[in-house]
Amino acid sequence: MKPSAYVLLFFLWIGTFYASTIMAFAEFISLWYMPAGISIAAFLIFGKRAFIPIFLAVFFLSFRFTEQLQQGLDPAHLAAAILFALAHTVPYGLGGLAARYWLSHFIQHGLPIRIIGLLVIYAVSALCAAIAGLFVWEFTTETYDNIIEEGWFAWWLGDLVGVMVIAPLMCLILPKFTNTRLAWLEEFYAHDRKLSANLKPFLFKLCVAAAAVIGILLLDSQLTHPGIAYFVFFVTIPQLWIVLTERTSFATTSLVVITVIMAFGVGLFNVTDQAITYQFALYMTAAISYFAVAVPALIQRNIQLQEMSMVDLLTNLPTKWLFKTLVNQVVKSSRPNQNHSIAMYNLDHFKKINDDYGEAIGDQVLIDSAQIMKNELRDSEILCRCEQDIFVVFMPNLDIDAATKRANELRHKLPVLHIDDLILPIRGSFGVAQVQFGEAIEETVERATRALQQAKQEGRNKVVAIS
Numbered sequence: 052m053k054p055s056a057y058v059l060l061f062f063l064w065i066g067t068f069y070a071s072t073i074m075a076f077a078e079f080i081s082l083w084y085m086p087a088g089i090s091i092a093a094f095l096i097f098g099k100r101a102f103i104p105i106f107l108a109v110f111f112l113s114f115r116f117t118e119q120l121q122q123g124l125d126p127a128h129l130a131a132a133i134l135f136a137l138a139h140t141v142p143y144g145l146g147g148l149a150a151r152y153w154l155s156h157f158i159q160h161g162l163p164i165r166i167i168g169l170l171v172i173y174a175v176s177a178l179c180a181a182i183a184g185l186f187v188w189e190f191t192t193e194t195y196d197n198i199i200e201e202g203w204f205a206w207w208l209g210d211l212v213g214v215m216v217i218a219p220l221m222c223l224i225l226p227k228f229t230n231t232r233l234a235w236l237e238e239f240y241a242h243d244r245k246l247s248a249n250l251k252p253f254l255f256k257l258c259v260a261a262a263a264v265i266g267i268l269l270l271d272s273q274l275t276h277p278g279i280a281y282f283v284f285f286v287t288i289p290q291l292w293i294v295l296t297e298r299t300s301f302a303t304t305s306l307v308v309i310t311v312i313m314a315f316g317v318g319l320f321n322v323t324d325q326a327i328t329y330q331f332a333l334y335m336t337a338a339i340s341y342f343a344v345a346v347p348a349l350i351q352r353n354i355q356l357q358e359m360s361m362v363d364l365l366t367n368l369p370t371k372w373l374f375k376t377l378v379n380q381v382v383k384s385s386r387p388n389q390n391h392s393i394a395m396y397n398l399d400h401f402k403k404i405n406d407d408y409g410e411a412i413g414d415q416v417l418i419d420s421a422q423i424m425k426n427e428l429r430d431s432e433i434l435c436r437c438e439q440d441i442f443v444v445f446m447p448n449l450d451i452d453a454a455t456k457r458a459n460e461l462r463h464k465l466p467v468l469h470i471d472d473l474i475l476p477i478r479g480s481f482g483v484a485q486v487q488f489g490e491a492i493e494e495t496v497e498r499a500t501r502a503l504q505q506a507k508q509e510g511r512n513k514v515v516a517i518s
């Protein structure tokens with residue numbers, strides 16, 4: 052945690068506190084309490100080191116407030132400020148640390164499970180902070196009766212919305228103030244680099260969301276029907292649109308913008324009777340966004356897995372799976388009189404190269420020999436790495452005799468490799484088989500495998516065909 056982070060957290064906390072009071076709809080109860088999000092995110096990103104700036108910020112403000120209440124500067128005054136600071140910092144501190152542990156130590160769980168855990172931690176921390184805060188308030192001011200019973204729900208929900216909206220934004224900003232790499236956090240933003248940074252479509256969608264919120268607030272202020280406010284739940288639709296199609300950083304920003312409009316709008320349009328409904332809508336919008344964020348990340352991972360299943364990571368050749376798919380396409384679209392063949396080859400005594408010179412040299416042999424073979428192929432021929440040191444070439448429009456001849460040509464193309472100071476003559480045994488009309492490519496591969504085994508048994512470095 053860089054020293055500037057202490058200053059930043061202190062002033063952010065105080066600044067957001069004042070911003071939240073502007074948006075308060077009841078005494079000290081805000082539609083969304085932004086500082087709660089700063090606190091939990093600070094512990095989430097910096098760990099227990101966040102305690103000092105957060106504690107000091109709450110203490111500073113609590114101390115000033117009691118001053119404003121003109122209770123005089125006495126020890127009770129100080130004790131109340133300390134209690135307020137602890138009532139906030141301890142629940143959010145423990146919550147932030149629990150969330151940090153949960154996200155970083157349970158990477159094996161999928162994103163949705165980790166998000167559910169995160170939401171539970173957020174909810175419990177906010178509830179504890181709300182009850183502890185009200186308890187300290189009742190205990191220190193003596194002017195309010197039943198304040199816990201009356202205020203806990205709105206305080207809790209306001210804090211929870213603050214946590215859910217502000218924490219993701221802070222997770223974008225605060226990591227810049229630490230030198231530690233937070234791999235568990237990067238996962239949430241990993242797909243950002245792959246999505247467009249074009250602001251125009253994002254701003255259009257954001258305007259749709261903002262117009263929806265303002266429209267509903269306006270309607271609610273004009274029509275007296277209590278059900279109008281429930282339409283605000285529709286704002287989840289444009290927000291989801293943003294989350295599913297834009298960068299996580301944009302989705303995070305839009306959540307903050309929508310929340311600010313709604314929080315200001317409730318007071319501005321004088322619809323405070325329905326404040327809880329708006330708070331719930333904010334909470335639902337944020338919760339749904341959390342889950343939706345997992346979707347682009349999952350899609351990205353699927354694409355990655357698909358690529359891995361299609362391209363061999365070592366040689367960059369198609370895998371057996373892709374080979375079969377491509378060959379099946381060609382075979383299925385062929386006429387009955389069109390003959391196609393495959394040639395399977397296995398490097399001779401490859402194990403010895405691994406054993407004598409190490410796996411890195413073995414890898415290089417596979418890479419170089421595959422590349423050289425690929426360069427020798429015609430455009431219509433397809434080469435794939437089947438497994439280990441076994442490769443297959445698809446030879447379209449060649450019957451078994453022509454394919455055997457072609458396989459012999461390719462056998463002679465296997466190179467003498469020069470790797471570091473080593474000179475390695477590469478040899479291979481080939482098995483050729485013709486694709487019979489109507490058969491699955493797996494059957495052809497099986498015959499080619501038998502032909503290859505026969506070539507090995509007959510002394511290697513030769514071509515054997517099985518029709």
Ligand SMILES: Nc1nc2c(ncn2[C@@H]2O[C@H](COP(=O)(O)OP(=O)(O)OP(=O)(O)O)[C@@H](O)[C@H]2O)c(=O)[nH]1
Nearest residue numbers: 397398399400401402403405410413414439440507
């Ligand atoms: N370096 C390297 N070795 C691999 C890789 N995949 C498999 N191997 C090794 O490749 C060797 C394959 O050996 P075989 O084809 O069974 O035997 P061989 O020595 O080539 O003998 P013949 O095929 O009978 O001529 C095994 O030792 C595997 O451990 C890989 O990706 N990189």
